[in-house]
């Protein structure tokens with residue numbers, strides 16, 4: 434067993450975070466349709482390729498990009514209708530342009546430092562045709578202004594995959610100076626003598642900060658909303674009005690390259 438349980442085991446990843454109705458891909462497709470994007474789509478941080486695969490079924494010509502070799506290998510094997518490349522969101526150079534770039538499920542927040550965000554948005558600028566759309570969905574940093582419910586205590590969850598029960602104990606806390614949400618997750622399963630401890634972090638971006646970064650990178654923000662989206666309750670529906678309150682725990686942005 435490798436030491437990066439979820440990204441090294443794409444099957445377990447999908448089992449832990451199921452999306453049987455392809456809500457994330459439908460969200461991206463509906464937003465692209467609503468804001469007049471084209472068919473050529475790059476999905477950055479594509480993970481298992483399930484969104485790229487479904488977007489291809491919905492009529493897009495899709496390339497997925499991820500920095501995990503295991504994820505890219507899995508995506509190629511399971512979603513032959515899309516193309517997949519191994520690459521880093523801060524430095525990829527594919528030598529072509531797209532109509533749309535998607536970056537879903539907080540993948541953008543792996544850009545921890547300001548320079549990482551600038552690099553990623555610069556890569557997006559260089560891979561979009563003029564007028565192309567950037568569609569991103571992520572945690573909302575502003576949610577943590579006054580909400581501590583995600584930060585209270587350790588959450589324990591079990592999932593059974595391929596006959597083995599995996600139990601995770603997860604703690605989240607805020608690193609205020611770095612503006613990061615940090616996570617410590619300890620996994621236990623039968624036959625493992627001591628827990629496998631994994632640490633992650635996500636940049637906490639505030640809505641006005643995101644607007645400013647996008648403006649500096651050459652994008653006009655067409656929509657910025659906290660709900661509905663693929664990971665909100667109630668979830669995304671194509672005709673729902675977009676809430677600009679921005680107090681919810683998810684942040685969705687649609688921006689057009691000038």
Ligand SMILES: C[S@@+](CC[C@H](N)C(=O)[O-])C[C@H]1O[C@@H](n2cnc3c(N)ncnc32)[C@H](O)[C@@H]1O
Nearest residue numbers: 478479480499500501520521522537538540543
């Ligand atoms: C939370 S997963 C999201 C996967 C997929 N978008 C989904 O919604 O199912 C984040 C993905 O971002 C990838 N990732 C993390 N850092 C990255 C980077 N610097 N460049 C490209 N991909 C990255 C991880 O390998 C992982 O597959």
